[in-house]
Amino acid sequence: MMKKLFIATCLLLPGLVYSAATPLPSGFDARMQTVSYNGANTTVIRSKTGFLTSVVFDEGEAVISAKAGFPAGWEITTDDNVVYINPRPVVQEQEGNEGEKLKKIFQPTEKEWDTNLFVRTTKRIYSLDLILLSEEKQAQPAYVVQFRYPSEIAKKNAEEVRLAKEKQKKLRQKKLISESFEKADAPKNWNYYMRVNEKYDSRRIAPDFAYDNGIFTFLGFNSGKVFPAPFAVRDGQEQTLAFNVETKGKYKIMVIHNVNDKFVLRYGNSVVGVVNKTFGKVLTDQRNTSSPAVERVEVNND
Template sequence: MNIPFITCARQGLLAALCFSALGTAMSVHAEAIPRGSQYDGRMQQVDYNPRNVSVVNVSAGYVTTLIFDDDEAVTTADAGFPAAWEITPKANRVTVRARPIEQGAPGADGNTEKVVIPPNSKDWRTNLLVVTNKRIYSLDLNVIDDNSRTKPAYVIMYRYPKEIANRVSQEQLKQQQALMKQAEEARTEKALESSQIPRNWDYTKRVGQNSSQIVPDVAWDDGRFTFLGFSPQKKIPSLFELNGDQEQIVNSSAQRKGDYTILVVHSLMPKLVLRSGKAVVEVENKGYGKIRVADGTTVSPQVERVEKLDDN
């Protein structure tokens, strides 16, 4: 017996199976239609826009998978006509399947018979709302009939143009910073090669027990001032001049050179003692007295040569 499916618009389906919003909307919709891959139109992609509704075209008997951003997790996924749609969220995905429904109808003998109604394009239209930990997605669900020229979606992957643009901008900024750093290093090297100012980097160190955190990474002087350089992971110690067995505190100023903190002592001395708590390091100027410039001699402001310390 061939019993037609009775829609809500005509006589009213059972309340449990009827979705009140099946009527045709009178306003114009701005829908986002997923684009098919050049290799297979059933593999589709759509740009995310929180103000647009994405269209999902499904074939009866097939499953469609929605794939969101890698770092997203689906929290809820609700269809407007749950009796006709199977919605399964998992991780950053949602699978969608149109399913048949059963309806009671009067038989020839007057008894109610169960009739299975397969998914069809007219009566299965509804919406889907997906909420993730980052975004909200609004979608229209459609069933594509076998004779339709529209390709169903097997997979719909979301793209995120704003996030992609931000990542590109960040990469461009990193590249620009890297180029600027290379240019600065090139200028520094050129200044070193052309500079005729005498410099001394003949320094050694003696490190006390458990004192590695205050060991300077570099040390040098320009014939007038002494420079001690510390990388970011080092502690900045107090400085003392060693005269015989006596230590006298030394005033210094701090400068930033790239990632390094440079302590500048406005004099030359044969030995310096660095202290922080129980940590102690002795730095000896092996070139003391060998190279010196007269007071007032101009020191190039462009560069200060940095050499690694030698362990004694």
């Protein structure tokens, strides 16, 4: 039984090894064909004497070289992302009986003209089988063979889906932030103060106001201020923060996506510390909050 299985497998192997991709005809004209690109496979191109076959590659892909195994019998030319294939007679010079030069012409013949073509482009490599069809046969040659790239299309579609999801996420995030602005009954804590390093002109990155609603922290900057990068201070370490920017009147408002007891704002050497004096306390009435004017303490770090 094992011997029979081994023999059957051996008989199948040649078919597997030499399997090539055959372009599919269009639904309108069988001579207009398409084939999916597979870098590990060879594509069959069927041509005929007196006919030109065009092989079209991807947009933005330029042919660098195209080499045939039987260059004397095939005219191969290129233009941008297209390779033109045309079988041609072979002309051979011979010496006559009296020493004269004679030219013998060998017309393209089926099977004898079959060869391969290797194409290298700016994006990929292609292995092609050039098959010559007999003039006597009714089989039609390929006029155009257009390569398709399903893996590239799948990758592009996946990227479009990812970008769409990212856009939806940003829209939801923006909506959530807008709703947090507009919630009249949301508790607001204005009890913040700042430590401003008087060196390096740190006042230019100091917010004009700061508050939170228990979910987000809002830092407002007038148009004359430089917009800094925010960091949270946790366990003595600075951590980067996610934030959005809203424009309200003359202010650009940095909306930090959490509430913390300490923030650090940085721009170059300029640094400002923002401290939430009511962090961890529950505010149920906006009238119990302190003034929106942010207390500032200037620090000289010599």
